[in-house]
Amino acid sequence: FSFLQERLRYTLVLLLLLHGTNSFYVPGVAPINFHRNDPVEIKAVKLTSSRTQLPYEYYSLPFCQPTKITYKAENLGEVLRGDRIVNTPFQVSMNVEKKCEVLCNFPNKPVTLTVEQSKLIAERIREDYYVHLIADNLPVATRLEFYSNREEEEKKKEKDVQFEHGYRLGFMDGNKFYLHNHLSFILYYHREDVEENQEPTYRVVRFEVIPQSIKLEDLKADEKSMCTLPEATGSAPQEIDPSKENQLLFTYSVHWEESDIKWASRWDTYLTMSDVQIHWFSIINSVVVVFFLSGILSMIIIRTLRKDIANYNKEDDIEDTMEESGWKLVHGDVFRPPQYPMILSSLLGSGIQLFCMILIVIFVAMLGMLSPSSRGALMTTACFLFMFMGVFGGFFAGRLYRTLKGHRWKKGAFCTATLYPGVVFGICFVLNCFIWGKHSSGAVPFPTMVALLCMWFGISLPLVYLGYYFGFRKQPYDNPVRTNQIPRQIPEQRWYMNKFVGILMAGILPFGAMFIELFFIFSAIWENQFYYLFGFLFLVFIILVVSCSQISIVMVYFQLCAEDYRWWWRTFLVSGGSAFYVLIYAIFYFVNKLDIVEFIPSLLYFGYTALMVLSFWLLTGTIGFYAAYMFVRKIYAAVKID
Numbered sequence: 001f002s003f004l005q006e007r008l009r010y011t012l013v014l015l016l017l018l019h020g021t022n023s024f025y026v027p028g029v030a031p032i033n034f035h036r037n038d039p040v041e042i043k044a045v046k047l048t049s050s051r052t053q054l055p056y057e058y059y060s061l062p063f064c065q066p067t068k069i070t071y072k073a074e075n076l077g078e079v080l081r082g083d084r085i086v087n088t089p090f091q092v093s094m095n096v097e098k099k100c101e102v103l104c105n106f107p108n109k110p111v112t113l114t115v116e117q118s119k120l121i122a123e124r125i126r127e128d129y130y131v132h133l134i135a136d137n138l139p140v141a142t143r144l145e146f147y148s149n150r151e152e153e154e155k156k157k158e159k160d161v162q163f164e165h166g167y168r169l170g171f172m173d174g175n176k177f178y179l180h181n182h183l184s185f186i187l188y189y190h191r192e193d194v195e196e197n198q199e200p201t202y203r204v205v206r207f208e209v210i211p212q213s214i215k216l217e218d219l220k221a222d223e224k225s226m227c228t229l230p231e232a233t234g235s236a237p238q239e240i241d242p243s244k245e246n247q248l249l250f251t252y253s254v255h256w257e258e259s260d261i262k263w264a265s266r267w268d269t270y271l272t273m274s275d276v277q278i279h280w281f282s283i284i285n286s287v288v289v290v291f292f293l294s295g296i297l298s299m300i301i302i303r304t305l306r307k308d309i310a311n312y313n314k315e316d317d318i319e320d321t322m323e324e325s326g327w328k329l330v331h332g333d334v335f336r337p338p339q340y341p342m343i344l345s346s347l348l349g350s351g352i353q354l355f356c357m358i359l360i361v362i363f364v365a366m367l368g369m370l371s372p373s374s375r376g377a378l379m380t381t382a383c384f385l386f387m388f389m390g391v392f393g394g395f396f397a398g399r400l401y402r403t404l405k406g407h408r409w410k411k412g413a414f415c416t417a418t419l420y421p422g423v424v425f426g427i428c429f430v431l432n433c434f435i436w437g438k439h440s441s442g443a444v445p446f447p448t449m450v451a452l453l454c455m456w457f458g459i460s461l462p463l464v465y466l467g468y469y470f471g472f473r474k475q476p477y478d479n480p481v482r483t484n485q486i487p488r489q490i491p492e493q494r495w496y497m498n499k500f501v502g503i504l505m506a507g508i509l510p511f512g513a514m515f516i517e518l519f520f521i522f523s524a525i526w527e528n529q530f531y532y533l534f535g536f537l538f539l540v541f542i543i544l545v546v547s548c549s550q551i552s553i554v555m556v557y558f559q560l561c562a563e564d565y566r567w568w569w570r571t572f573l574v575s576g577g578s579a580f581y582v583l584i585y586a587i588f589y590f591v592n593k594l595d596i597v598e599f600i601p602s603l604l605y606f607g608y609t610a611l612m613v614l615s616f617w618l619l620t621g622t623i624g625f626y627a628a629y630m631f632v633r634k635i636y637a638a639v640k641i642d
Contacts, residue, residue, distance in 0.1 A: 031263045032136055033192065033201040034094040040187070040204060042090040043072070045083050045132040045139070046441055047169065050527045050594060052127050053601045054440040055082035061124060061169075062117045064089050064104040064250050076383055076451075077376025082442035085134070092135070094202055095189060095256050100182075100219075100227040103250040110216055110247040113240070121170070122177040122242035130166035130528070135187065136204040137373060141270060142167045143208055163269060165528055167211040170240070178237040180211035182219070182229070183252045188259035190266075205259050205266040213237035219249050227251050267373055271532045279536050282516035290513050290543050297550050301557060305635060312639045327560035331641050332484035334560065334632060338568035341404035342412045343419070347572070349397025349464070350420035351622025354615055356389040357382060362541055365534035372530045383452075387460040390417065394467025395474075403476035404568075413468035417461045420618065424611060425456070431607045434600050477629075480637035490564050497562050499570060506555055507577030510547040510620060514540045514578075515585060522589050526605070545623055548575055552624030553631045560632070567628065575624020579617035583609070 034040060044058030059065060072085040089103055104111055113121065133140040141163040170179040188206035215238050218230040227249070229235075238248050261268075312328045327334075338344060361382050364370055370378045397416045398409060406412060428444075435443040444452075495501070517540045524531030552575040556567050586609040596602055 031203055033203060034189075035199050035201060036095045038094045040092045040094055040135055042088050042092055042133055042135050042185075043085050044088050045085055045134055047124065047129045047131055048166070048528050049127050049129045051596060051601070052598065053526065053596065053604050054435065054438050055442045056129075056439075057084040057441040058086055058088070058131070060439070060441075061121060062111070062113055064111070075376045075380045076448070077379030079376075079448050080379050080444060081376060082440065083375065084441045088133070090252060092185065092187070092254050096254070097256060098252070098254040100229050100251055100253045102221050102225045102227055103252060110249050113246045113248070115243070115245060118240050118244070118246050119242040121179060121240050125170035125172060125177045125179065125240070129169045131169055132166040133209070135207045138204060138207045138266065139165060139270065140167060140207050140209045141165060142211070165270070167209045170213065177240045177242065178213045179240050179248065180213050181238045181248050181250050182212040182214045184210040184212065185252060185254045186210070186257065187254065188257050188261065190259055190261060190263060203263045205261040205263060206269055214251075215239075216248050219251060221249060229253070267371065270372070270530055278516070279520075279533060283536055283539055286513040286516075286540065286543055290509070290547050293509060294546060294550055297554055301554065309635070309638050327557070327635070328639055328641075329563055330488060330560060330565040331481045331636055331639075333488045333565040334567070334636060335479040335481065336483050336487060336565065337404040338566065341401060341406050342408070342415055344568060344572065345397045345401040345404065345406070345412060346416040346419045347618060348400060348622050348625060349393040349416040351618040352396045353386060353389045353393030354619045355622060356392050357385040358541065358619065360385055362534055362538050366538045372532055383455070387455055388463065390460045390463035391467040394464035395471035398468035398471025399474050399476065402472050402474075403479075409468060409472040412472075413465045416468060417464035421456055421460065423614065427607055427611055431604055434603060438600060477633070480633060481641055488565070490566070491562070493562055493564060497559065497564065499573060502555055502570070502574040503577040503580055505577070506551045506574045507579070507581045509551050510544050510578040511581035513543045513547050518582065518585060522586070522593075526594060544620070548578070548620045548623040549627035551575065552628045556628040556632060567632070571628040572621045572625045575628070576617035576621035578620055579613045582616055583613045586613070
């Protein structure tokens with residue numbers, strides 16, 4: 001009974017960890033306490049659009065500017081994401097209401113947009129751009145209300161509220177463009193408990209905006225920069241005509257409301273934008289399917305193997321009257337080194353590097369250490385971890401290269417350190433040139449690129465060499481059977497033993513286990529959503545590892561039974577079969593979910609997708625390869641061989 005209690009306790013702890021842990025935060029992201037009248041700084045992050053995939057910095061459009069523009073020092077992740085956090089002229093004070101105020105410093109003189117500026121704004125409105133602001137590190141959101149139930153009586157009762165990141169720059173009506181030139185900020189604060197004689201302190205817990213488009217004539221501004229908003233019904237929107245100069249006023253109002261939301265859970269509003277129930281169903285579905293299939297596969301393989309091993313060992317006891325068949329036949333060739341052992345070991349080294357990085361990143365993120373409140377932390381951590389995991393990549397690659405009778409370890413180490421990162425860097429550099437051409441903030445600045453190169457050649461390369469040196473010096477993997485001098489002839493193979501058929505068959509199970517999660521990851525990358533369900537992701541990652549290993553073992557068993565001993569490269573290629581399905585899914589997502597029409601955004605999408613598919617192939621191929629290698633060594637160690 002006590003054992004059962006212990007098991008239950010562990011299960012509960014695990015479930016609590018898996019449930020999106022947003023309630024506690026990273027050391028270093030501390031709450032800021034405000035007193036009444038304290039300034040609450042509003043900063044701009046960037047402009048984004050899921051139609052063009054090109055972020056731009058805030059002042060790339062002619063918005064009102066403060067007297068001195070200062071950019072926040074950013075970490076690597078923020079730079080790579082295209083964030084350029086900058087101050088804005090909005091004057092907001094804690095718990096101080098503002099009815100309507102003109103933003104630029106000359107109250108009665110409207111802002112005049114040149115024809116060029118008008119064209120640019122109209123272009124950005126047509127491309128569906130959103131503006132992203134932050135107050136006390138909280139991103140601004142637009143509230144969307146809609147009725148969930150169709151029945152009339154229900155309608156009056158309940159509205160579903162969803163939030164959209166940022167606010168729309170403007171809207172189109174027919175062929176006319178309208179700019180949102182008035183922003184109504186609604187900030188929510190939580191009053192903290194203080195002792196009686198102390199001044200009350202407040203914390204910002206939500207930041208909403210209602211953007212409006214109001215014509216210059218309807219906004220009545222006076223000498224003191226104050227303005228009066230027209231009645232909602234009678235006002236006309238502010239049109240931007242791209243063919244001529246336009247005059248308008250930028251205005252804003254501030255409204256404060258008290259809220260029961262505590263500071264620790266202030267991000268929940270932003271993170272419950274997607275339906276969590278779908279997640280639970282998909283995860284449970286995947287777990288059940290994978291473990292059911294795993295059980296069946298394991299039973300079949302173990303029973304068949306036991307029978308095989310018993311037969312082979314029995315045959316040795318009697319005279320060898322029956323002719324041998326099946327996987328025992330190829331025992332003299334099964335560990336024959338493949339072609340290109342250096343490239344194979346290099347790719348597997350990079351796969352190990354990726355595996356270690358992804359495992360640590362997902363685990364740390366699951367514990368709430370990389371929550372969306374620490375911007376760019378996920379990307380920065382991933383980059384640095386990949387560099388430092390070079391030791392493990394090098395070690396495994398070196399040991400395998402030695403096992404495959406390789407001698408040129410220095411060349412092998414260089415190949416491991418540069419092959420995969422070189423491809424990634426090459427593709428990113430080419431894409432970056434296109435983004436530079438568009439003057440987007442998504443382009444990695446030249447100093448950052450130099451810094452990344454220095455990290456690659458200054459940290460990653462030496463670490464890979466170090467790992468490779470020790471891996472190469474270590475005892476090679478001991479193979480249980482000797483390799484014959486003369487290679488055996490391989491019989492003609494059936495059609496279903498073809499490589500491509502193998503890739504198609506092997507990819508289905510791992511892809512099926514994770515494709516729902518893939519949808520959420522794609523939404524996070526391409527539609528500027530937050531991704532925070534790392535508990536789910538950790539579970540999916542474990543399912544992926546299990547299913548890749550099993551499929552790989554089954555495929556290698558069938559191959560050896562067909563007396564084909566060239567399994568090294570084939571296992572690596574076939575185990576990565578789910579990457580092919582990821583590519584197909586990415587194309588489906590592009591066609592159905594995104595309305596990207598231009599050349600450069602399409603190029604970016606497919607360029608980054610190619611990188612994802614390549615990395616995923618390396619990861620799953622490596623998992624499958626090591627599972628198959630352990631399996632092959634195990635079965636040949638179990639049979640008696642003369």
